[in-house]
Amino acid sequence: MQRIPKTRLIILAMFFLIIAYSLPLYAKAYLLGLLTVAYYFGIFSMSWDLLFGYAGEVNFGPTFLIGLGAYTAGILNNQFGLGIYWCILTGSLASVVGGVLLALPALRLKGPYFGLTTLVAVLLLQNMIVVMADITGGEIGLTVPDVIAINDTANYYIALGVMTVSGFILYAFANSRFGLILEAIGQNPTEAASLGFNVTKHKLTAFIISAFFSGIAGAFLVFYFGSASVGTLIEVSVGVQVIIAAVLGGRRTILGAVLGSIFMISATEALRPLGTLSTFVVSLIALAVIMIAPGGFLSFLASKQESAN
């Protein structure tokens, strides 16, 4: 794998942020709405990349964490009228608790079983929501009385702000010594343990961080949509989108996941006129990118002369 020089990554991030923050000055409300969703999905994908790219664990159930946060926040608001920000905070904590309950037994498993467990967790959550339709809204969905803001620009800035802060923290984690240990664990857990690192503790911490940010973004999304439904937040296909976005952007880069999400959301939207074919075409494009550039979008930033010769 090629090394992406940090300066190039930072210049790209700055460039991206300048455009993103100035966008409401000249862009239409329609585009802002689209990007608002893309930014929240970007947080999902960044959180997923911390687990896959660094800890080496494939979490097939990002929507389990997202859904826990989203539905906890939604139900608290819908049933008890709790304030939005209290709901969001509680939602993200619920994701952390649920994530730990899932990860503690699952991380003991070896090989592909961790991934399978996370997949089953999604199905369990999905079924619980349908069964407990009285408070969750079941298959129809849950509507929340409150929304964050009704103004498109305000919603856009909130999403952008949350994404910037989350991205900054996740990137800092990944590039800290914690990220280094995690990367070593992901590559060879036996050797990392022999160097004195508690593998389970580090993986669990990564899972908690990932769960916290997935939950918080899920909860924000509920109060942006004004509703939560299994189809938009929990179904396995949503999780697959999150995963594809992260891989498209560039594994082990954290920041690439945002680019991947923007691509996935806007391509799906742009191709909507194709009807049911649109998902097919987007998947085809994603497949082509992954085959041609397995390192994702950000691999184009990698410096050539640093590779082995």
Add this chain to the structure above:
Amino acid sequence: MKLETNELNGKDGAILKVQDIVCRFGGLIAVNEISFELRAGEIMGLIGPNGSGKSTVMKLIMGVLKPSQGTIQVNGAFINGLPAHKVAKAGVGIVFQHSKPLQRQTVLEHIKLALLPDEIFAIVNHAELNARALDIAKRVGLIHLVDRLPGTLSFADLRRIELAKAIARDPKVVLIDEPFAGLTASEVEEFSVLIRNFKDEGRAILLVDHNVKSVAALVDRVFAMYLGAKIAEGPANTVMQDPVVREVYLGGSLLVATRPELEFNRAALIEIKDVNVYYGKAQALENINLHVREREFVSVVGLNGAGKSTLFNAVSGMLDYSGSISFNSKSLQGISPAQISRAGVIQCPETRELFGELSVGENLEVAGLHLSAKARKEQSEWLFELFPILKSRISQAAATLSGGEQQMLAIARCLMSKPKLLLLDEPTLGLAPVILEQLSKALEKLRHSTDLTVLLAEQNVTFALPHADRVYVLEHARIIWEGKPDKFVSEMGHIYL
């Protein structure tokens, strides 16, 4: 007996104390009641042929595996059963034989990684960390390479990184698996100096290797294992003269049985010319020239890591090589493994690669799917004659067979597809002598009653010689000797101790 010598040197000197450890994998006893002590500033060589359990002992000490019985102490504290990260904190460091560095981190970052605390929120003094990492880099001879990425380093320098990581936490006990594998003679010298420095710093060092010869110059003492048990302990010279060790490595009497009539008129079935193979930077095969005539049984003898399996994988088309390999005068370069196998070159790999959950009968059936039902039946009848034990196990899952039975099934499965050339890789690995005898008989039967051609790779010379018309010796990726088995003992016997 040897323990008494230890006691003379002072009981308190023992830093690592291994007592009666046993390790079972299912029915297999990989390590059987092994005990030894290691003092500060002492280097011990733990030797044994492949499958003897020496690497398992190392993993048991490190906590990668848990002993079924017995105790392990470091400085008086029991560490048996602890997970690896706690064993590391108790003062044990390890250099694994195969370890891949992180690709995006520099040499210095690798060393820093090994110095980091196992606390997620601990405060780290980065200046001090940097200074310590640089100091370690200097000690292992990496100081001029600290900013380089692993992809740009030589194999020896990658091994230096592993040494650096292993000593980063200042361990009292250092375990090194195959310290010199893949190194050139001058690099072996440099690494010996490094290891001696560790010793002079007062660490106890355990070198795990295949034979005495490679570590003799460095060790204070040798502990030899075979089939999970101790067979000898003492100074390198004494162990080399030990009758049991000689028996294990060289065999009591080397039998040879050539068939002179085959030498003359047969054409070469397989011809290997100037073959080179690289794994990244390490050269795994160097200018290999070898041929096997039709109906000939040829043995390639060499220690673990000499390149035997690489040679077989090249013939089977499973890796890229330069030079030419031709079968029946047709070049195999660029032909897919499946086509090569259909042409009649079948490899029976060291790892056996059986379908563990399929029964014995099903394993054979899969291999014979391209045959007609009638031919398949005949072939399996013949195989059951060759290996009668398999018939009684016909509906048993392959994974539940004993090691010897699995090896027989692996060979039978290869023969099922009626190969012209059988590449047999280390069939004796980890098998008890009584099983070897059964395998021997089967090979003799094949040799005398069929047209099969066999290329056998072995480190067990006792097994390889009797079944060979000709022998090649492979050492460090090169063929260093070729000749008749009867000349082997006088000309090459010495390197096998």
